[in-house]
Amino acid sequence: MATLNSCTEPPTSNHATNLVPLDKLKEACTSKRAWVSVDGVIYDLTAFIPQHPGGQDFILFAAGKDVTKIFECYHGHRQHQILQKYKIGVLSGQDMPSFLPSDDFYSTLKKRVDDHFGSLRIDRKHSLASYVRYFFTVVCIWSLYWLQWSLPSNSLWMFYLLSIVHGALLAQYCVSAVHDGSHGAIGHNPALWKLLVIGHDFFNGCSGTLWTYQHVMSHHIYPNVDGFDADIETSEVEFRRIKESQKYFPFYRLQSIYSPFLYVLLGSAVRIEDLIHYFQRRRGPFKVNPFTPFQKVIFWGGKLFFFLTRIALPVFWGAPILRVISAFLLADFFFSIVLAVIFQATHVVDTAVFPRVNPTTGNIEVDWARLQVETAQDYSHDQPLTSFLSGSLNYQVVHHLFPAIAQEHLPGVARIVRQTAKEFGVKYEIKDSLWSAIGGHIGLLRMLGTPPSSH
Structure with missing residues (x-):
């Protein structure tokens, strides 16, 4: 798992147009690779895990899933802006209703x-x-x-x-x-x-x-x-x-x-x-x-x-x-x-x-x-x-x-x-x-x- 001292830079937004298949999202469900989907956009939170104010557990629960409504419940506009730094692509496919x-x-x-x-x-x-x-x-x-x-x-x-x-x-x-x-x-x-x-x-x-x-x-x-x-x-x-x-x-x-x-x-x-x-x-x-x-x-x-x-x-x-x-x-x-x-x-x-x-x-x-x-x-x-x-x-x-x-x-x-x-x-x-x-x-x-x- 990444630490605060070894944390890599978050992915840059030039990958934001990449299409990420649903299966790839589901596979990214561990501390070594933790991706989430919010409003159809994929974010790589792997490097953010040790920095998350709510602790690592909630990210590990959410990893590999669409967490749009969970994110909205627990976060505001400021957190949404921070999230944008970790954008890596757009989700292709859907297995949960919106x-x-x-x-x-x-x-x-x-x-x-x-x-x-x-x-x-x-x-x-x-x-x-x-x-x-x-x-x-x-x-x-x-x-x-x-x-x-x-x-x-x-x-x-x-x-x-x-x-x-x-x-x-x-x-x-x-x-x-x-x-x-x-x-x-x-x-x-x-x-x-x-x-x-x-x-x-x-x-x-x-x-x-x-x-x-x-x-x-x-x-x-x-x-x-x-x-x-x-x-x-x-x-x-x-x-x-x-x-x-x-x-x-x-x-x-x-x-x-x-x-x-x-x-x-x-x-x-x-x-x-x-x-x-x-x-x-x-x-x-x-x-x-x-x-x-x-x-x-x-x-x-x-x-x-x-x-x-x-x-x-x-x-x-x-x-x-x-x-x-x-x-x-x-x-x-x-x-x-x-x-x-x-x-x-x-x-x-x-x-x-x-x-x-x-x-x-x-x-x-x-x-x-x-x-x-x-x-x-x-x-x-x-x-x-x-x-x-x-x-x-x-x-x-x-x-x-x-x-x-x-x-x-x-x-x-x-x-x-x-x-x-x-x-x-x-x-x-x-x-x-x-x-x-x-x-x-x-x-x-x-x-x-x-x-x-x-x-």
Whole structure:
């Protein structure tokens, strides 16, 4: 990998008219050759990797891909000017859909949000409350772990109560620390972001690297777009039907009843899928770039650490194996159901749009910012307890439009988004409570559980 001292001069613009085949772009996906496409122009960022203020990881995730919308979300005009120094050609070919050019809705919204933070003179990434929350969540996770396995053998009710609380705390770590770290939405230190995401590997046994591909690279750019949003990726036969493109089976009639109970298996399913995606080197529609040596250590070390702490160590300390397994399952069930409720109630709902790719053009015939608003729903605005428990993901629309803003500031930005959406005729769905939002998810399951012939 290049270093600051050995960094070569960026490519000059006289190569800007070169046509770069799509296959060549895809091959440039390592630290030795990292190319990206933005608005159909290819940039060689290999020499820029060690200089990137956001750290090397984000460039290595993006390498070999079209990152137009990701770049727009996280960068402004100044960064776009810097990018031009690394231009090497024009992309020939396309394997990901593009969107209609942004209209005045998005530009107006971004200016108003910039003015909002400018007038308050605050850093949109700064949140002391978030730092405190991360610290106490980690302290509580480990304290409860040691307390649980130190209890007398006859304190069963307290033992299993601690399992439930432990699972809920692990979910809290995900919706706050892991989520914020994956977006670089807290502070300006890439080492902190990496540390927060690594917690997903060691606390939950789930790959933070693969989560970033799924969440940041796929879902945030193509929410609810069949074939491109990894969150709604399905196989030929699934336990539930969440989009019209899925084949219908008669057992879906009852999916609104049985599906919520199966959500307790989310954690286990993700850990198994991690192994599949790791070896297949794909996450949803995206190619997973070669893991760096550090990422490999974290991936396998996290799996091993998770097994040792959740299963092996308690058995070594003399706890009965059935008690260990039951405690693990109870904690994991609550961990899974909390995350499932929070995430399913924002996008997989009956009020959200599920855009289609135009089969002729291969593109999505809507503005990207409008898509972010209309494919999600918010809930429980101005209810601090719900915002705290959900990591402010009840402001889902706001977060999708501005993923690099710390969760503490999302409620203030929501007022701006609401007013601007109203002015431009963009449908912005806000439910009054979490229960109403969950009802939207159940409503979708009921609708798509109905035989297609009876619509």
